[in-house]
Amino acid sequence: MNTTNVTINGTTYPVISVNTVVVGTGAASLNAAVQLDRLGVQDLLILTERVGGGTSCNTGSDKQTYYKLSVAGGGVDSPQEMAHSLFDGGAMHGDLALIEATLSAQGFYHLAGLGVPFPHDRYGSFVGYKTDHDPRQRATSAGPKTSMLMFEKLLAEARRRNLQIKEPVEVIGILTRDGACAGLVCLDASQLDAPGHGLFLVNATNVVFGTGGPAVIYQDSVYPTVHTGSTGIALEAGVPGQNLTEWQYGLASIKFRWNVSGTYQQVIPRYISTAPDGSDAQEFLNPFFASMTTLTTDIFLKGYQWPFDPRKVRDYGSSIVDILVYNECVVRGRRVFMDFRANPTNAGNPALAPFSFDELGAEARTYLENSHALQDTPIARLHHMNPLAITLYAEHGIDLWTEPLEVAVCAQHNNGGLKGNIWWESDLRHFFPIGEANGSHGVYRPGGSALNSGQCGSLRAAQFIAARYGDTPPAPDAFAAAVAAQVAVRQRQVDNLTAAGGSHAALEAYRTTLQARMTAYGAYIRDAAQLDAALAEARAQLAAWDTLGATPADLPYALKNRDAILTQIAYLAAMQEALRRGGVSRGSYMVMHPDGELPCDGLGDAFRFVLGDDPLKEELCETTLAPDGAVTHAWVPRRPIPPDDGWYENIWAAYREDEIIR
Ligand SMILES: Cc1cc2nc3c(=O)[nH]c(=O)nc-3n(C[C@H](O)[C@H](O)[C@H](O)COP(=O)(O)OP(=O)(O)OC[C@H]3O[C@@H](n4cnc5c(N)ncnc54)[C@H](O)[C@@H]3O)c2cc1C
Known part of the structure; x- marks a missing residue:
């Protein structure tokens, strides 16, 4: 690695020349860096907004799950079988599924070896449990903070290896040359x-x-x-996305962001909505339910049927709750809370029997009885079953004993993302999207697959780079000549922003507008006409981006707004395209249609939705963003799972001849 200066259009820029730059310090990036170093790539630099930023290091859940091959006990499992669990969710390439299954054991043991405290028994077995969409007991967890522990141990390993990390750095552009990635444009956020x-x-x-x-x-x-x-800057550089339609949405608290799954629902809190100012509390679920048994069963089931799933809507399935929350928050403009201080009542619907344990469905009653959790109130039941769940909120200034918890149906994970090949290299050569930025997953995936995918993809990218892409970059002057026009575009954006000045409030308002649009029209309720309108609005908002200025301190924020609106345009366009092609409700979203069925009595015709065989399950939508914001799509059939025909002698010969990594 060396640093020098180059001059482009009269402006002088520091240039760092390096074989491989890793962007980000989440669990995926840190693993990529560690694996690159292990494989001998020493001309290496990590750039990140902040060590300690990102999702891995700042999130968790009741029992944050890591999905891997089953490696304990006498049950039968195999990479092929696990690949099917990933592949069968729909719209996922079979070779990627096989790789994520095969490498899951290696990735997992690497983490365990670094000290991530995955529990094992006295014989060394890393026992597992079943997660959603998992036919075996492949899941494991190091507790609520699994991804944070992964981050910690991988960071310690990166530090032990003396890997260079530069922060705070905001990458604001990806440079290209002849269909390949040439480097990055960055802001050193300490020098704004x-x-x-x-x-x-x-x-x-x-x-x-x-x-x-x-x-x-x-x-x-x-x-x-x-x-x-930062998906927008990659799309802008011509990196295609795939499966941009596929997300996971579920109920979460919004003041402190945390999934309200597991015991939070199993204790059966009262759901209320209020006017924006907190007045006029109503038990908004009540009018839609015919019995207290169904109402309380649905709330209970949200504990382990956490993500919204359109297949769980009919016949008062548990996902009805998510739809009714949408009705309150988005359609009626109210706020929704889970109130642990009181049991549900029959307010607003005298046809409902009063709450009592006798009114619960068998599954909920048995669960609470077996857990000795028949206390009078939800909070007392929660305190009995999972006191740490209360402490967690107390640590973030929310006292569940005295106040209701504000919730919404929230975006949690993007199954789709940037497209990569079997080495996680994108169509833009030498550019490797890994972790959640990479969209390797399809419609449904077993819980815990995201963390596994991050480890497998980063290892694959490192293997490929170490084997094939060890060249030093071009001389700085040649680099500067090749990317001068692209750098000039960014420089102009920065100059225009700073020349106009501008207020942080205006930039915040810009972001709030685009975020509200996505939650209303591009989340778990999707309607073709609304998507058309939302996309038109998003395009208009992109056109207006230049009119806002920014102080130097706000440059990263303003440029992130641009990244966000570009991302939104590509994602909304992909959603629109899927509906045009006949897509129906699937994964974690509902497709609305005037001829569709109503989720339940009492909701207006706007809630009619279509469910049925998924006509798009066997293909993936690849989405490309042009520099002017135009979006094109290509539907590609998904690749099957490669057959299990490896013959050792042949593979060994190919391996010796260096024919594997290509
Ligand atoms: C509430 C919640 C619960 C979850 N539970 C599970 C679970 O149980 N099991 C599971 O498998 N998955 C789970 N996930 C998903 C999983 O946590 C994430 O997919 C994963 O942590 C993402 O890791 P990553 O390394 O790809 O990215 P991140 O950890 O998000 O890291 C991204 C990094 O990139 C940096 N960065 C971004 N843009 C720039 C830029 N322009 N310039 C410089 N640096 C930049 C960030 O600062 C950060 O360091 C959950 C997610 C949430 C939100």
Whole structure:
């Protein structure tokens, strides 16, 4: 690695020349860096907004899950079988499913070896449990903070290896040359007020891009507030996305962002909605239910049927709750709370029997009885079963004993994302999207697959770079000549922003507008006409981006707004395209149609939705964004799972001849 200066159009920029630059310090990026170093790639630099930013290091859940091959006990499992669990969710390439299954054991043991405290028994077995969409007991967990522990141990390993981390750096552009990635445009966020505002360039042979999911586009989100993502700059550079339609949404608290799954629902709190100012509390679920048994069973089931799933809507399935929350928050403009201080009542619907344990369905009653959790109130039951669940909120200033908890149905994870091949390299050569930025997953996936995918993809990228892409980057002057026009575009954006000045409030308003749009029209309720309108609005908002200025301190925020609106345009366009092609409700979203069925009595015709065989299950939508904001789509059939025909002698020969990594 070396640093020098180059001059482009009269402006002088520091340039770092390096073989491989890794962007981000989430669990995926840190693993990429560690694996690159292990494989001998020593000309290596990590750039990150902040060590300690991102999702891995700032999120968790009741029992945060890691999905891997079953490696304990006498049950039968195999990479092929696990690949099917990933593949059968629909719209996922079979070779990627097989790789994620096969490498899951290696990735897992690497983490365990680094000290992530995955529990094992006295014989060394890493026992597992069943997670959603999992036919075996493949899931494991190091507790509520599994991803934070992964981050911690991987960071310690990166530090032990003396890997260079530069922070605070905001990558604001991806440079290209002849269909390949050439490097990055960055802001050194500690130099924003200096002349040149900290702009610098990276001249790299390879870019590993572990920037996480594009959380910035949603208002109702359970991603940590510190995390935004940077998918937009990759799309802008011509990297195609795939499966941009596929997300996971579920109920989460919004003051402190946390999934309200597991015991939070199993204790059966009262759901209320209020006017925006907190007045006029109503038990809004009541009018839609015919019995207290169904109402309380649905709330109970949300504990382990957490993500919204359109297949769980009919016949008063548990996902009805999510729809009714949408009706309150988005359609009626009210706020929704889970109130642990009181049991549900029959307010507003005298046809409902009063709450009593006798009114619960058998599953809920048995669960509470077996857990000795028949206390009078939800909070007392929660205190009995899971006191740490109360402490967690207390640590964030929310006292569940005395106040209701504000919730919404929030975006939690993007199954789709940037497209990569079997080495996680994108169509833009030498650019490797890894972790949640990479969209390897399809419609449904077993819980815990995201963390596994991050470890497998980062290892694959490192293997490929170490084997094939060890070249030093071009001389700085040649690099500067090749990317001069692209750098000039960013420089102009920075100049225009700072020349106009501008207020942080205006930039915040810009972001709030785009986030509210995505939550209303591009989340778990999707309607073709509304998507058309939302996309038109988003395009108009992109056109207006230039009119807002920014102080130097706000440059990263203003440029992230641009990233966000570009991302939103690509994602909304992909959603619109899926509906045009006949897509029906699937995964974690509902497709509305005037001829569809009503989720339940009492909701207006706007809630009619279509469910049925998924006509798009066997293909993936690849989405490409042009520099002018135009979006094109290509539907590609999904690749099957490669057959299990490996013959050792042949593989060994190919391996010796260096024919494997290609
Ligand atoms: C509430 C919640 C619960 C979850 N539970 C589970 C679970 O149980 N099991 C599971 O498998 N998954 C779960 N997930 C998903 C999983 O946590 C994430 O997919 C994963 O942590 C993402 O890791 P990553 O390394 O790809 O990205 P992140 O950890 O998000 O890291 C991204 C990094 O990139 C940096 N960055 C971004 N943009 C830039 C830029 N322009 N310049 C410089 N740096 C940049 C960020 O600062 C950060 O360091 C959950 C997610 C949430 C929100």
